[in-house]
Amino acid sequence: MPRANVNGINLYYEVSGSGPSVVLCHGYTGSHQDWMFQVPVLAQKYQAVTVDHRGHGTSDAPSSADAYSIHTLADDLYGLLNYLDIVKCCLVGHSMGGLVALRLALDQSHVVNSLVLVDTGSGPVNIPGYADRRAKLLEIARIDGMEAVFEYDARRNPSSLRRFERYPRLFDGSKRRMLEMPVDGYIYVGQALSKCEDLTGRLKEISMATLVMVGEEDVPFQPTSRTLAEGIPNAQLRVVPQALHCPQEEKPETFNQILLEFLTKVMPR
Numbered sequence: 336m337p338r339a340n341v342n343g344i345n346l347y348y349e350v351s352g353s354g355p356s357v358v359l360c361h362g363y364t365g366s367h368q369d370w371m372f373q374v375p376v377l378a379q380k381y382q383a384v385t386v387d388h389r390g391h392g393t394s395d396a397p398s399s400a401d402a403y404s405i406h407t408l409a410d411d412l413y414g415l416l417n418y419l420d421i422v423k424c425c426l427v428g429h430s431m432g433g434l435v436a437l438r439l440a441l442d443q444s445h446v447v448n449s450l451v452l453v454d455t456g457s458g459p460v461n462i463p464g465y466a467d468r469r470a471k472l473l474e475i476a477r478i479d480g481m482e483a484v485f486e487y488d489a490r491r492n493p494s495s496l497r498r499f500e501r502y503p504r505l506f507d508g509s510k511r512r513m514l515e516m517p518v519d520g521y522i523y524v525g526q527a528l529s530k531c532e533d534l535t536g537r538l539k540e541i542s543m544a545t546l547v548m549v550g551e552e553d554v555p556f557q558p559t560s561r562t563l564a565e566g567i568p569n570a571q572l573r574v575v576p577q578a579l580h581c582p583q584e585e586k587p588e589t590f591n592q593i594l595l596e597f598l599t600k601v602m603p604r
Contacts, residue, residue: 336393337349337350338394339414339415339418339419341411341414341415341417341418342407342410342411342414344389344394344395344397344411345394345395346386346387346388346389346394346395346411346414346415347367347386347387347392347393347394348367348384348385348386348387348415348419349367349374349384349385349386350382350383350384350419351374351375351377351378351382351383352374352377352378352379352380352381352382352383353381353382354380354381354382355381355382355423355424355425355448355602355603356381356382356384356419356421356423356424356425357377357381357382357383357384357424357425357427357598357602358384358386358412358416358421358424358425358426358427359373359374359383359384359385359386359427359428359429359432360386360388360412360426360427360428360429360431360432360433360435360436361385361386361387361388361391361429361431361432362429362430362431362432362433362454362581363430363431363524363525363528364391364512364513364516364521365391365429365430365432365512366387366391366392366512366515366516367385367386367387367392368392368508368511368512369429369512369581369583369584370383370385370583371508372583372584372587372590372591373583373587373590373591373594376591376595377594380598381425381598381602384415384419384421384424386412386415388408388411388412388431388432388435388524389402389403389407389408389411389520389524390403390516390517390519390520390521390523390524391515391516391520391524392512392515392516393515396516396517396519396520397519397523398519399523400522400523400526400527402523403520403523403524403526403527404527404530404531405431405434405435405438405527405528405531405532406438406442406532407527408431408435408438408527409435409436409438409439409442409443412435412436412439413439413442413443413446416446421446422446423446423447423448424446424447424448425447425448425449425450425451425598425601425602426439426440426447426449426450426451427451427453427594428450428451428452428453428455429453429454429455429581429583430453430454430455430580430581431455431524431528432453432455433452433453433454433455433456434455434456434457434528434531434534436450436451436452437450437452437455437457437534437541438534440541440543441534441537441540441541444541444542444543447543448543448601448602448603449543449544449545449546449597449598449601449602450541450543450544450545450546450567451545451546451547451548451594451597452545452546452547452548452560452563453547453548453549453582453583454548454549454550454553454556454560454580454581454582455556455559455560455563456556456559456560456562456563457533457534457535457537457538457559457562457563457566458531458532458533458534458535459528459529459530459531459533460555460556460559461555462555468488468491468492469525469529471487472484472487472488473521473522473525475487476518476521476522477518477522480518481513481514481516481518481521482510482513482514484513484521485509485510485513485514489506489509489510494579494580497579498579498580498581498585501579501585502584502585505581505584505585508584535562535566538562538563538566538567539566539567539568541567541568541569541570542568542569543569544569544570544597544600544601545563545567545569545570545571546570546571546573546593546594546597547560547563547564547567547570547571547572547573548560548572548573548574548575548582548590548593548594549572549573549574549575549582550574550575550577550578550579550580550581550582550585550586551574551575551576551577551578552577552578552579553578553579553580556580560572571597573593575589575590575593576589578590
């Protein structure tokens with residue numbers, strides 16, 4: 336399995352295709368498999384790079400809270416780009432991965448040709464009931480492990496219930512990715528997300544072409560997506576019809592069409 340030793344840890348990654356680089360960053364509790372509907376399409380024209388962020392999938396999961404922050408995950412990603420000799424890329428980030436992509440675009444703008452931010456925001460997102468549910472899930476993770484976490488969330492989280500009722504084909508893959516996630520990663524990445532820096536005031540610094548995408552029915556992330564589109568000078572907002580929080584999986588054909596239209600305009604050939 337391909338691994339890169341960067342920033343003091345080993346990151347699992349995959350590279351498919353050749354051409355201009357498109358680097359895809361998954362969300363919390365996800366993995367490189369979050370992009371399974373995009374990679375085959377992108378690889379026809381581009382070099383598609385996916386990664387398991389630290390604490391996820393088969394990448395290392397340090398056992399200290401100090402080893403996790405959005406800034407650290409962005410540093411990991413920058414190290415991976417250097418490891419792969421990628422000097423310019425389109426950076427695509429979903430949810431937590433969007434925060435990572437945004438952070439890297441601000442800190443290392445010279446490597447980011449263009450930016451795609453999917454169902455994400457520029458800081459912590461206030462989701463009703465999330466804090467209490469999160470505390471319960473952390474307790475379950477420590478005592479019973481990740482399968483128990485998935486089962487509890489899948490049966491009691493209104494968002495998860497809606498997602499799997501609407502898209503039952505995504506249940507098994509979501510469960511598999513959750514079970515692959517180490518408990519330390521689940522706990523400490525979640526804590527890092529709750530403490531992440533609000534970057535809203537810095538959005539005006541982003542100069543590259545930016546596409547903001549959001550699911551039509553992803554209510555918590557509608558306002559955050561508008562904030563991104565309005566705050567980034569060269570940004571456009573596209574809404575994916577009938578999608579919830581993961582349009583790349585829920586409506587992949589529509590998602591891919593929007594993404595490829597953007598890439599055709601901004602990526603050198």
